[in-house]
Amino acid sequence: MTRDARRLPENVSxxxxxxxxxxxxxxxxxxxxxxxxxxxxxxxxxxxxGLLTAAMAKVKGASEVVIADIDQGRIDxxxxxxxxxxxxxxxxxxGKDIDENLEIARExxxxxxxxxxxxxxxxxxxxxxxxxxxxxxxxxxASIYVSHPLYFQLWCQGLMIFAGVTSRGLCNAxxxxxxxxxxxxxxRSAT
Amino acid sequence: MLIGMGTPIxxxxxxxxxxxxxxxxxxxxxxxxxxxxxxxxxxxxxxxPDFSKLVTHRxxxxxxxxxxxxxxxxxxDESGNLVLKVVIEMNAEGSA
Numbered sequence: 001m002t003r004d005a006r007r008l009p010e011n012v013s014x015x016x017x018x019x020x021x022x023x024x025x026x027x028x029x030x031x032x033x034x035x036x037x038x039x040x041x042x043x044x045x046x047x048x049x050g051l052l053t054a055a056m057a058k059v060k061g062a063s064e065v066v067i068a069d070i071d072q073g074r075i076d077x078x079x080x081x082x083x084x085x086x087x088x089x090x091x092x093x094x095g096k097d098i099d100e101n102l103e104i105a106r107e108x109x110x111x112x113x114x115x116x117x118x119x120x121x122x123x124x125x126x127x128x129x130x131x132x133x134x135x136x137x138x139x140x141x142a143s144i145y146v147s148h149p150l151y152f153q154l155w156c157q158g159l160m161i162f163a164g165v166t167s168r169g170l171c172n173a174x175x176x177x178x179x180x181x182x183x184x185x186x187x188r189s190a191t
Numbered sequence: 192m193l194i195g196m197g198t199p200i201x202x203x204x205x206x207x208x209x210x211x212x213x214x215x216x217x218x219x220x221x222x223x224x225x226x227x228x229x230x231x232x233x234x235x236x237x238x239x240p241d242f243s244k245l246v247t248h249r250x251x252x253x254x255x256x257x258x259x260x261x262x263x264x265x266x267x268d269e270s271g272n273l274v275l276k277v278v279i280e281m282n283a284e285g286s287a
């Protein structure tokens with residue numbers, strides 16, 4: 001079913017009509033996430049696509065949507081305007097080598113998992129679906145560490161090609177946009 | 192917007208992803224989303240945010256396109272306000 005033109009209803013302003021394009025990215029991402037019911041969701045990045053993705057996850061029934069960004073103003077905007085339930089301010093820390101950077105990513109993941117939900121005293125815990133809308137390595141790394149085993153899906157825009165796995169289990173991934181494709185990398189442990 | 196295409200080469204803890212059975216999926220653009228998008232922005236309920244709030248800056252006329260794009264490239268304007276979406280309005284007078 002494809003149609004080239006859609007009519008904007010009278011009650012939708014042109015401003016909101018202009019949002020439909022990035023909203024399409026968010027709708028598509030949440031469709032691909034196949035979230036479990038009442039999922040906990042984390043969105044890295046509180047720019048337009050991050051905000052819209054958080055809103056879509058919320059509309060589609062996520063029980064807790066946490067939005068994370070390095071900018072306090074952006075995460076406050078997200079929560080105050082109902083785009084997300086709660087927020088996390090990502091600390092601006094940088095290690096001197098990959099081991100330090102991965103340690104920082106683990107700390108970020110642990111801090112997010114220990115956040116209290118917006119509904120009560122329980123902590124958010126490990127996340128069912130992580131939407132990565134920054135492309136920043138430390139956020140992608142933290143996305144892996146904070147994901148709940150079995151369900152979690154990490155969403156990225158673009159294509160990942162694995163160039164080789166090192167003896168430490170680290171992998172250098174070549175990541176670039178590839179039009180009209182939705183590449184998926186599925187990892188399964190041997191157990 | 193180049194969201195998600197920021198850093199082309201990334202070092203990731205892939206063994207951690209494999210051991211925890213993390214699925215990594217790419218998302219690029221969209222397909223068949225406009226009907227759902229239009230329905231969603233037409234909705235008025237407590238769980239759906241006001242999407243018009245994303246429009247933080249507005250310019251009028253073709254002659255201001257440069258300024259509009261410069262603003263869209265920033266995260267904050269000169270007064271420290273958030274820059275999210277910039278709208279350019281066109282009209283008969285403004286397109287000179």
